[in-house]
Amino acid sequence: xxxxxxxxxxxxxxxPAGYPHGVPPLLALEGVSKYFPGVVANENVSLAFYPGEIHxxxxxxGAGKSTLMNIVTGLYRPDRGELVxxxxxxxxxxxxxxxxxxxxxxxxxxxxxxxxxxAENLALGRRDMRGILSRRKLxxxxxxxxxxxxxxxxxxxxxxxxxxxxxxxxxxVRVLGRGARLLILDEPTAVLGPSEVSELYAAxxxxxxxxxxxxxxxxxxxxxxxxxxRVTVLRRGRVVATHLAGSLSPQALxxxxxxxxxxxxxxxxxxxxxxxxxxxxxxxxxxxxxESGRLRVHPVSCDIFRGEIFGIGGVTGNGQVALAEMLAGLxxxxxxxxxxxxxxxxxxxxxxxxxxxIGYVPQDRLRQALAPALGATENAALRVFxxxxxxxxxxxxxxxxxxxARLLIDEAGIALADPSRPVRGLSxxxxxxxxxxxxxxIASRFLVACYPGRGLDLxxxxxxxxxxxxxxxxxxxxxxxxxDLDELLALSDRIAVMSGGQVKAILGRGEATRExxxxxxxxxxxxxx
Amino acid sequence: MRGEGxxxxxxxxxxxxxxxxxxxxxxxxxxxxxxxxxxLDPGMVGRLVVTSTFGxxxxxxxxxxxxxxxxxxxxxxxLALRAGLWNIGAExxxxxxxxxxAAIGLSGGANPALxxxxxxxxxxxxxxxxxxxxxxxxGALWSAxxxxxxxxxxxxxxxxxxxxNFIALYMVYALVTGPWADKVTGAQMSSARIExxxxxFAGAVHCGWPIALLAVAMLALLFRRSRFSYCLxxxxxxxxxxxxxxxxxxxxxxxxLLLSGGIAGIGGMIEVFGTVHRLQGxxxxxxxxxxxxxxxxARKSALALVPAAxxxxxxxxxxxxxxxxxxxxxxxxxxxxLLVFAIAVADDYAAWSRSGRxx
Ligand SMILES: Nc1ncnc2c1ncn2[C@@H]1O[C@H](COP(=O)(O)OP(=O)(O)OP(=O)(O)O)[C@@H](O)[C@H]1O
Ligand SMILES: [Mg+2]
Numbered sequence: 001x002x003x004x005x006x007x008x009x010x011x012x013x014x015x016p017a018g019y020p021h022g023v024p025p026l027l028a029l030e031g032v033s034k035y036f037p038g039v040v041a042n043e044n045v046s047l048a049f050y051p052g053e054i055h056x057x058x059x060x061x062g063a064g065k066s067t068l069m070n071i072v073t074g075l076y077r078p079d080r081g082e083l084v085x086x087x088x089x090x091x092x093x094x095x096x097x098x099x100x101x102x103x104x105x106x107x108x109x110x111x112x113x114x115x116x117x118x119a120e121n122l123a124l125g126r127r128d129m130r131g132i133l134s135r136r137k138l139x140x141x142x143x144x145x146x147x148x149x150x151x152x153x154x155x156x157x158x159x160x161x162x163x164x165x166x167x168x169x170x171x172x173v174r175v176l177g178r179g180a181r182l183l184i185l186d187e188p189t190a191v192l193g194p195s196e197v198s199e200l201y202a203a204x205x206x207x208x209x210x211x212x213x214x215x216x217x218x219x220x221x222x223x224x225x226x227x228x229x230r231v232t233v234l235r236r237g238r239v240v241a242t243h244l245a246g247s248l249s250p251q252a253l254x255x256x257x258x259x260x261x262x263x264x265x266x267x268x269x270x271x272x273x274x275x276x277x278x279x280x281x282x283x284x285x286x287x288x289x290x291e292s293g294r295l296r297v298h299p300v301s302c303d304i305f306r307g308e309i310f311g312i313g314g315v316t317g318n319g320q321v322a323l324a325e326m327l328a329g330l331x332x333x334x335x336x337x338x339x340x341x342x343x344x345x346x347x348x349x350x351x352x353x354x355x356x357x358i359g360y361v362p363q364d365r366l367r368q369a370l371a372p373a374l375g376a377t378e379n380a381a382l383r384v385f386x387x388x389x390x391x392x393x394x395x396x397x398x399x400x401x402x403x404x405a406r407l408l409i410d411e412a413g414i415a416l417a418d419p420s421r422p423v424r425g426l427s428x429x430x431x432x433x434x435x436x437x438x439x440x441x442i443a444s445r446f447l448v449a450c451y452p453g454r455g456l457d458l459x460x461x462x463x464x465x466x467x468x469x470x471x472x473x474x475x476x477x478x479x480x481x482x483x484d485l486d487e488l489l490a491l492s493d494r495i496a497v498m499s500g501g502q503v504k505a506i507l508g509r510g511e512a513t514r515e516x517x518x519x520x521x522x523x524x525x526x527x528x529x
Numbered sequence: 530m531r532g533e534g535x536x537x538x539x540x541x542x543x544x545x546x547x548x549x550x551x552x553x554x555x556x557x558x559x560x561x562x563x564x565x566x567x568x569l570d571p572g573m574v575g576r577l578v579v580t581s582t583f584g585x586x587x588x589x590x591x592x593x594x595x596x597x598x599x600x601x602x603x604x605x606x607x608l609a610l611r612a613g614l615w616n617i618g619a620e621x622x623x624x625x626x627x628x629x630x631a632a633i634g635l636s637g638g639a640n641p642a643l644x645x646x647x648x649x650x651x652x653x654x655x656x657x658x659x660x661x662x663x664x665x666x667x668g669a670l671w672s673a674x675x676x677x678x679x680x681x682x683x684x685x686x687x688x689x690x691x692x693x694n695f696i697a698l699y700m701v702y703a704l705v706t707g708p709w710a711d712k713v714t715g716a717q718m719s720s721a722r723i724e725x726x727x728x729x730f731a732g733a734v735h736c737g738w739p740i741a742l743l744a745v746a747m748l749a750l751l752f753r754r755s756r757f758s759y760c761l762x763x764x765x766x767x768x769x770x771x772x773x774x775x776x777x778x779x780x781x782x783x784x785x786l787l788l789s790g791g792i793a794g795i796g797g798m799i800e801v802f803g804t805v806h807r808l809q810g811x812x813x814x815x816x817x818x819x820x821x822x823x824x825x826x827a828r829k830s831a832l833a834l835v836p837a838a839x840x841x842x843x844x845x846x847x848x849x850x851x852x853x854x855x856x857x858x859x860x861x862x863x864x865x866x867l868l869v870f871a872i873a874v875a876d877d878y879a880a881w882s883r884s885g886r887x888x
Contacts, residue, residue: 330773350775360773368773371766378762382774385759396759 013046013242016053016229024087025050026182026213027072027103032081034067034237036425038417041067043237045081049182054204054214056224056245058257059234060457061429062415065217068234069184072215073105074098104180106188110171114160118142118153118170122177145177150203163317164191172203183207184215187428189223190454193315193483201227219429219457221250233257258459278305279341281327281358281446281477286336288322296322298502299336306445306477309468311492313485314521319501320481321363321450327479328360328448329353341445354383357444361435363451363481365428369435372424376416379423379434380405383442412437413463428455436464446477453487465491485514499523544879545828552875556868567856574854578847588846590733594804595842598623600741601796602820603827603834604748605668609686609789610824611758612782613765614679618672618690619793620817621697625671626664626794627801628701631808633660634723634801635709653725660725660798668794669787671697676786680779686786694817702810709808718810727803737799742835744792749831761785793817822869828876844868 025048034042041064049055057065070076072083074092083090085101092098112121119142123129129141142155151169159167168188175183183204189197204214204227218224224231225245233240233256240256280303288297297319304310304327312320325331326338329350337346340356353360362368370379381401385391389400405419412433416426423431432455440447449468453461468478468491482488488495489512496506497520504520561571582588602619609616616622633656675689702718705711709720727735752758760781763771768778796816805812819841826837848861 350773354775362773367767368769371763371770373766374762378759381759382763382770385756385774391756391759394756395754396756397754 028084053229056228062427063234064237102181104175105184119155165196282339284337286333308493309478311488311495314498359439359443359447361449376419377405448479450481548875548879552871593734598816599838603823605789605793606824612761619820621694622668622790622793623797624697626668627797629663629667630660630798664794664798665791669791672790680783720808735803737803
């Protein structure tokens with residue numbers, strides 16, 4: 001069925017700048033609605049995506065961005081409305097149909113086979129790579145693919161050995177290699193460091209120059225401003241407006257997103273009067289090796305005090321998370337000792353660290369911080385089920401757990417009617433809020449947080465940051481692992497910079513400049529200690 | 530991914546029940562058609578099955594006797610499933626338990642001279658308690674190797690528990706044709722008669738039946754209010770998160786599979802001392818595998834093991850009736866398979882809603 005609609009999408013939505021009239025959009029959504037029990041995820045969404053544009057989707061946590069993209073990629077069926085591809089109405093029976101139509105998505109949790117090599121992953125599902133393949137042919141094919149999209153891989157490396165940014169690049173090449181004309185990325189830079197981000201930008205711009213369309217979901221305004229041609233703002237599942245990027249200030253976008261003028265960004269926290277007898281987490285010549293015997297953390301000694309925010313910066317994968325996991329008791333040092341408030345905690349179980357009042361926000365919420373298939377109740381109790389009222393030595397009190405979950409849900413500002421529903425139904429940002437609320441309650445002494453801003457919208461990000469400052473101001477210690485230098489500089493009382501598993505320097509507030517830290521992160525330069 | 534809707538996260542009890550009723554109804558129709566195809570009158574066969582199962586004391590007693598081992602093997606499989614583990618080895622653990630119990634029963638040897646005296650009562654009670662303990666330990670031991678492999682080496686328990694079944698089966702064959710062979714009556718593939726018996730409960734039903742029901746009730750209670758059940762759910766759902774929660778996942782996996790094996794082992798003891806009174810080659814009768822079906826039918830509720838076991842018992846009973854009208858014994862297997870298949874489809878359908886809006 002042909003439908004002439006090229007001009008009709010919506011008068012309120014400007015076409016991309018300099019775009020010739022009469023060319024239909026690559027993909028148009030018309031009046032798409034999607035409902036979940038008790039939730040309107042999308043309501044009457046009409047949008048068009050043109051070849052050669054990068055189109056950003058902006059909206060608060062739970063605004064319906066991921067759901068909309070799941071509809072576009074055939075994972076969900078819309079309850080109302082339809083998709084129009086190249087001027088023809090279509091309906092996708094599943095992701096395969098969407099891929100065949102040239103719509104590819106890079107998910108936040110990559111869909112690669114961990115035990116396969118890069119080359120094998122790239123060849124999977126390719127029509128031109130069927131039958132029996134020689135290794136040589138496979139490798140040559142993979143090299144060609146990688147080159148075509150401007151990446152260089154060791155194509156015989158197994159995917160499970162790759163870092164998150166590397167996996168993301170493989171995923172992009174794989175999606176593009178399967179003939180995607182429309183590339184969807186859901187918060188792609190959440191796992192990337194600054195240099196990897198610019199590499200991703202370059203790849204996306206190349207793709208756009210070749211006539212591809214990109215849909216980019218992001219909470220980072222500067223990213224959207226730098227990259228996007230048009231921006232669509234979603235609020236509570238509805239389209240608020242579509243703008244040409246650059247025609248609107250970031251402040252105006254935020255106002256549209258949250259429905260009122262944004263609150264002032266929080267001022268840098270006042271330095272507190274230092275009490276030398278404050279409790280500490282003390283590391284004494286701590287080292288740690290990973291499973292393959294590589295030294296992940298070189299000998300490090302330092303004291304982290306209650307009442308300070310201790311930032312840990314570095315390029316992703318330089319031992320920050322390993323260090324944080326030791327502070328929270330999830331891993332044990334191979335040598336050296338850990339003391340909390342003077343007590344030797346070396347080798348003690350995780351539960352003992354929780355009991356000492358150390359909360360921990362892991363970097364990967366779905367894999368480590370939550371059991372996605374279980375309800376909010378079970379997840380709220382995840383780290384406190386040993387103590388009353390939720391539990392005891394042998395008992396589990398369902399009612400108390402439910403009450404506790406409601407408390408956390410309220411604190412986290414999540415709209416969730418029924419705590420028994422699986423948390424995988426929560427939006428990514430709301431899952432993160434739940435974890436933050438849970439761990440902040442545990443943290444009567446210290447909160448160790450790895451990349452706590454991942455997936456949070458701007459408002460929630462500010463809330464999270466003020467919550468960290470509030471913890472500090474009430475005498476709790478905060479360890480903040482982040483790749484966002486501005487965040488570290490704004491919040492931290494001291495910043496440790498890690499590179500290659502070594503703490504290169506610990507800089508006090510005011511001692512640290514962006515440039516110093518950048519140099520230290522890349523392994524150059526030296527600090528004051 | 531199916532076209533017409535999406536899978537619901539929480540499926541209401543009512544939807545499941547309705548879908549399953551429809552499934553069972555369809556299976557009945559298919560079986561009736563099959564019987565008709567064999568040249569028999571489905572109405573007559575149906576009446577025969579119903580009257581001989583529910584209409585006679587013998588039929589009802591038989592149901593209880595069938596239910597008893599099914600309840601225990603079902604409970605064993607169900608428990609492991611709570612931690613996301615597939616204990617396919619209930620059959621072997623059942624036999625291991627039966628063998629250990631038989632060893633005690635055969636060695637004890639009731640003294641006919643003391644029959645009826647308090648001393649005899651004491652000694653037979655002691656034998657029963659010993660046999661039950663031994664059967665639990667033997668069942669647990671039989672799953673210890675797969676359990677350890679799964680807990681600390683990540684070896685799939687599905688394969689290892691299954692393999693242990695064959696070892697148990699041939700061990701029983703070796704025992705009942707070798708050292709324990711019945712030399713008195715010369716019965717094939719059978720040990721001598723064990724004189725100590727489980728006390729009767731009602732008529733031909735021994736007290737293994739209430740014991741099995743009690744075991745299920747205890748399991749239900751345990752899973753309502755215990756921290757252990759929460760930990761198991763977490764281990765089964767996301768081991769990585771369980772570790773983060775401070776749970777020793779390996780230990781929980783190990784203990785769960787051991788308990789599971791032990792429960793199946795007790796099933797073997799009860800079968801020997803209550804129903805068969807011998808160790809026999811065909812003792813397990815597929816109860817271990819049917820236990821998987823029972824556990825799947827029961828889904829997340831321990832108490833649902835009771836109706837699930839009852840349904841399986843009715844099918845087994847119906848199979849005997851069918852044999853009396855010259856329908857082959859394998860028809861029962863086919864019926865079971867059909868039923869499991871239909872219910873699996875029904876559960877799946879219950880989980881789908883057309884728009885994703887219904888709840
Ligand atoms: N499978 C599901 N079952 C139930 N509710 C769902 C499901 N998926 C999404 N929702 C609900 O739909 C709403 C929109 O969620 P969605 O994931 O699209 O938000 P989002 O805009 O991507 O948010 P975020 O920025 O936090 O990732 C949320 O309220 C969410 O709880
Ligand atoms: Mg999302």
